[in-house]
Amino acid sequence: MLNTIIHKFVKLCYEKEVSEIVVGDASEIRENNDKNAKIKENYTSSVCPRCGSKGKRITRGSFYCPKCNQIMNADVVGCLNIAKKCKA
Numbered sequence: 001m002l003n004t005i006i007h008k009f010v011k012l013c014y015e016k017e018v019s020e021i022v023v024g025d026a027s028e029i030r031e032n033n034d035k036n037a038k039i040k041e042n043y044t045s046s047v048c049p050r051c052g053s054k055g056k057r058i059t060r061g062s063f064y065c066p067k068c069n070q071i072m073n074a075d076v077v078g079c080l081n082i083a084k085k086c087k088a
């Protein structure tokens, strides 16, 4: 299961030409499972990872930021926001 997720994530990063991947401490994720689930659902899918403005999902798989005037892959947006949370 975990290997499948990692494989999909790395493949997605490769396709999107991501140059840096930030990996959070997995033990913290296990301990704060409820908190992380909320971050994933409420925060990561609605905020632009570039400017921090509130954007919106225009389709299930894509996210639009009006301030950046850019459409981004929703999965990439979610990953980047999680990465930012891990860095903070």
Ligand SMILES: [Zn+2]
Residues within 6 Å of the ligand: 048, 049, 050, 051, 052, 053, 065, 066, 067, 068, 069
């Ligand atoms: Zn933006």
